Amino acid sequence: LSSENFKLDKRLANDCIPLGYLHWVSIKNELSGEASLLLLMNNAEIPWFVIVPVGVAAIDIDELDDKQQSQLLKEVNALSGFLKTNYSVDKINFASIGNIVKQMHFHLVARTEQDSCWPGVVWGVNAKIKYTRQQVENLTTLLNKEISFFKPN
Amino acid sequence: LSSENFKLDKRLANDCIPLGYLHWVSIKNELSGEASLLLLMNNAEIPWFVIVPVGVAAIDIDELDDKQQSQLLKEVNALSGFLKTNYSVDKINFASIGNIVKQMHFHLVARTEQDSCWPGVVWGVNAKIKYTRQQVENLTTLLNKEISFFKPN
Numbered sequence: 001l002s003s004e005n006f007k008l009d010k011r012l013a014n015d016c017i018p019l020g021y022l023h024w025v026s027i028k029n030e031l032s033g034e035a036s037l038l039l040l041m042n043n044a045e046i047p048w049f050v051i052v053p054v055g056v057a058a059i060d061i062d063e064l065d066d067k068q069q070s071q072l073l074k075e076v077n078a079l080s081g082f083l084k085t086n087y088s089v090d091k092i093n094f095a096s097i098g099n100i101v102k103q104m105h106f107h108l109v110a111r112t113e114q115d116s117c118w119p120g121v122v123w124g125v126n127a128k129i130k131y132t133r134q135q136v137e138n139l140t141t142l143l144n145k146e147i148s149f150f151k152p153n
Numbered sequence: 154l155s156s157e158n159f160k161l162d163k164r165l166a167n168d169c170i171p172l173g174y175l176h177w178v179s180i181k182n183e184l185s186g187e188a189s190l191l192l193l194m195n196n197a198e199i200p201w202f203v204i205v206p207v208g209v210a211a212i213d214i215d216e217l218d219d220k221q222q223s224q225l226l227k228e229v230n231a232l233s234g235f236l237k238t239n240y241s242v243d244k245i246n247f248a249s250i251g252n253i254v255k256q257m258h259f260h261l262v263a264r265t266e267q268d269s270c271w272p273g274v275v276w277g278v279n280a281k282i283k284y285t286r287q288q289v290e291n292l293t294t295l296l297n298k299e300i301s302f303f304k305p306n
Binding site: 059060061062069070073076077080081090091092093094095096097098099100111118119120121123124 | 212213214215222223226229230233234243244245246247248249250251252253264271272273274276277
């Protein structure tokens with residue numbers, strides 16, 4: 001796995017909980033050596049994934065090649081479906097910002113009209129409620145069950 | 154063009170300037186009847202495009218089909234390259250938010266460390282400086298020259 005020399009940005013490591021890896025899948029449905037790290041933003045009020053492609057030198061989304069962009073969308077589609085199945089979701093927010101954290105990462109956030117940031121954006125707001133260990137375990141188990149190319153940490 | 158029955162959301166119409174259409178291109182490089190409307194956020198401080206796929210019923214990015222997602226990324230790639238060629242860009246911000254405006258739209262924003270919102274996000278901040286008519290004309294001319302599948306209004 002190309003994650004061996006991979007070092008997660010300190011800010012992401014501080015704000016998020018690593019859940020596991022999304023393994024890239026070839027057309028023949030074989031797992032490749034490449035993967036994205038799947039993080040959970042440690043804000044128990046708002047279901048919020050952060051996808052970090054491992055070993056990708058790109059900074060902006062347009063710098064990913066066709067294959068990497070396809071893979072990213074496959075991940076976004078699967079995780080969006082997961083969020084809609086398991087949470088109350090009024091709107092999925094998807095964003096590549098990266099003004100502060102330079103390591104490429106993508107936000108995928110399940111928003112509801114009742115969440116504390118609605119209708120504003122979630123970025124720049126500090127989380128008040130953190131996840132319990134049990135909640136993280138339950139979420140990881142569910143991801144492992146529902147997303148075939150997810151492997152827990 | 155499927156834009157004949159298309160009605161732009163009032164908030165987008167109020168905040169943005171329509172520049173033209175990005176015409177969807179088939180594998181054979183033929184223009185299809187489908188298009189995205191290209192808007193310019195009327196904030197002369199920050200180069201900021203808004204892409205509105207015409208005639209798409211989807212709300213979230215995962216609801217676009219494979220072809221629509223590919224087309225969106227083609228538009229994002231071309232416009233990101235355009236921004237990097239013609240403006241000073243430290244980071245491209247790309248986002249699908251849509252908590253307030255329900256009509257599907259994507260933000261593509263050229264950020265610099267000197268802009269007034271840096272390193273925060275641009276959403277929720279009111280534009281202080283508007284574009285002049287001449288600036289919009291110049292930008293439209295440049296887009297028409299540099300992006301083959303862009304057609305001005």
